[in-house]
Amino acid sequence: MDKNIRTHLDNIRSTDGQLQNDAYYFLMELTEKPVDWAYEAWDELVEGLTHKDNHVRAISSQLLANLGKSDPKGRMSRDFDKLLNVTKDEKFVTARHCIQNIWKVGLGGRKTEQLVVNGLEKRYRECVSEKNGSLIRYDILVSMRNLYNATASSEIKDKALELIELEEDSKYKKKYTGVWKK
Numbered sequence: 001m002d003k004n005i006r007t008h009l010d011n012i013r014s015t016d017g018q019l020q021n022d023a024y025y026f027l028m029e030l031t032e033k034p035v036d037w038a039y040e041a042w043d044e045l046v047e048g049l050t051h052k053d054n055h056v057r058a059i060s061s062q063l064l065a066n067l068g069k070s071d072p073k074g075r076m077s078r079d080f081d082k083l084l085n086v087t088k089d090e091k092f093v094t095a096r097h098c099i100q101n102i103w104k105v106g107l108g109g110r111k112t113e114q115l116v117v118n119g120l121e122k123r124y125r126e127c128v129s130e131k132n133g134s135l136i137r138y139d140i141l142v143s144m145r146n147l148y149n150a151t152a153s154s155e156i157k158d159k160a161l162e163l164i165e166l167e168e169d170s171k172y173k174k175k176y177t178g179v180w181k182k
Contacts, residue, residue: 001040001041005037008023008026009027012024012059012063013053017055020055027059028062036070038067039073042079045060045064046060046082047060048060049085057086057091057094058086058089058093058098061083061094061101061102062097064079064083065083065098065101065102065103066101066104068104068106068112069104076108077111080115083102083105084123088123095136096136096139099123102120103150106147107150113147113153113156116147121163124166125166134172137163137167137172144160145160145179164177
């Protein structure tokens with residue numbers, strides 16, 4: 001890992017908001033494609049999922065999701081539940097950032113794709129009584145749609161449509177269905 005990347009990884013935990021934001025944008029762009037330094041940063045990003053600063057938790061979750069395509073050893077299988085747990089973060093904005101990016105883990109191959117779908121299904125089923133449950137469900141379905149768009153896996157679409165059928169409120173059911181009619 002070069003010094004510039006190391007500096008940006010360190011700046012994720014900075015108390016200077018500008019340094020933290022710069023690190024976020026730099027690293028997110030860099031990790032849009034597979035990188036060879038994923039495992040050098042992996043454990044500190046997993047650790048960041050429970051950091052006291054919700055910005056660190058949000059950034060760590062998004063970067064870890066992006067690193068799903070840089071995980072030939074399959075470490076995500078070990079750490080996915082920790083990532084999924086951020087979708088229940090006490091700061092709703094942090095939870096949303098994680099939900100909106102977690103689909104990228106599925107770009108690492110068939111095994112991680114299934115991990116994501118199963119995790120999102122579990123989360124969809126359990127969030128029904130939570131505050132903002134309908135928004136969480138919407139974000140989950142958008143995340144599943146993004147994974148479907150990237151993989152064209154009919155299993156993802158079938159699972160999403162099955163989940164939509166669980167919705168009892170016709171207003172939300174229509175909104176959720178709209179995600180899949182695009």
